[in-house]
Amino acid sequence: MTRLVSIDGVILRPEEARVSVYDRGFLYGDSVFETIRTYGGEPFALDEHLARLERSAERIAIALPIPRDELGREVRALIRASAEAGAAAPLESYIRVMLTRGSGPLGLDPALAGAPLRVILVEPLKPLPGALYRDGISVITTRTQRAGDAAPGAKISNYLESLLALREARAAGAHEALILDPSGHVVEGTTSNVFLVERRPPAHEGAEDPGYLLITPPKEAGILVGITRANVIDVAGELGMPVCCEPVTMSRLLAAEEVFITSSLREIVPVVRVDAHPIGAGAPGPRTRALHAAFREKVGLGKAHLPWEAP
Numbered sequence: 001m002t003r004l005v006s007i008d009g010v011i012l013r014p015e016e017a018r019v020s021v022y023d024r025g026f027l028y029g030d031s032v033f034e035t036i037r038t039y040g041g042e043p044f045a046l047d048e049h050l051a052r053l054e055r056s057a058e059r060i061a062i063a064l065p066i067p068r069d070e071l072g073r074e075v076r077a078l079i080r081a082s083a084e085a086g087a088a089a090p091l092e093s094y095i096r097v098m099l100t101r102g103s104g105p106l107g108l109d110p111a112l113a114g115a116p117l118r119v120i121l122v123e124p125l126k127p128l129p130g131a132l133y134r135d136g137i138s139v140i141t142t143r144t145q146r147a148g149d150a151a152p153g154a155k156i157s158n159y160l161e162s163l164l165a166l167r168e169a170r171a172a173g174a175h176e177a178l179i180l181d182p183s184g185h186v187v188e189g190t191t192s193n194v195f196l197v198e199r200r201p202p203a204h205e206g207a208e209d210p211g212y213l214l215i216t217p218p219k220e221a222g223i224l225v226g227i228t229r230a231n232v233i234d235v236a237g238e239l240g241m242p243v244c245c246e247p248v249t250m251s252r253l254l255a256a257e258e259v260f261i262t263s264s265l266r267e268i269v270p271v272v273r274v275d276a277h278p279i280g281a282g283a284p285g286p287r288t289r290a291l292h293a294a295f296r297e298k299v300g301l302g303k304a305h306l307p308w309e310a311p
């Protein structure tokens, strides 16, 4: 597998790929994107990702220049070409699909743009080290005014606020930053959704034990509605764990039994410290593990090679 690029349907080596300096994605962040990975060489949830790309584009009034299924064929063609061009190792791919408003004369007015430009990048996926799944990660919390507020829920390309939040996390030795909205509610990670496992007390003495609940901030919180999030909600249902989409305050977050983040590239990563406060027992919890194992089955990996058993 090797790195390859597709620009408007033409497959190129990265060193041959050219995008105009007048492209509005470059000039104004006037673009949307998706991040996808393969399992067994197949792009996972490709239709869902391309549907979200189309919805994101609609939110900022960019029309897909080709039908969605044709874009899907371009993604698959690039994955195939990249596998054929490289060594035989059956590595998984990391895919980024971008759509910009295109290029045109300088000026903010979107009417100045020519035709939208589509760019697909494929490269070998580098899985997270097993230790992060085994031991869990630390996160910080940070309040930001997000650029995405102009089009909540859309995956627009301007991630500057998130990038700076992640920089702050890394400077504090943490893996991820959880974003708080102006009222202090936990929204999501810089590139992930967040879940809490809570134990609910019985309604009254002698009542049935309600067991564990999975909590995640609702769509209305301004999150990017993650495709991994949706799959985790599905597998929780299969495991008989109720899920509530509810606002999450800081005190609720810190009181959770277990916390984890989800994203396409990282799947499910246990969070064991928030701003240096331990979560639950300070180690990845059994509910997070069970959900992750069920998620791996759902994506066709079975029980072999669980990420927390990897080097």
Ligand SMILES: Cc1ncc(COP(=O)(O)O)c(C=O)c1O
Binding pocket: 035, 188, 189, 190, 191, 192, 193, 223, 224, 225, 226, 227, 228, 229, 262, 263, 264, 265
């Ligand atoms: C802001 C944000 N939230 C959540 C996610 C997780 O989404 P998905 O599970 O679709 O990868 C991402 C992924 O990049 C993201 O950027």
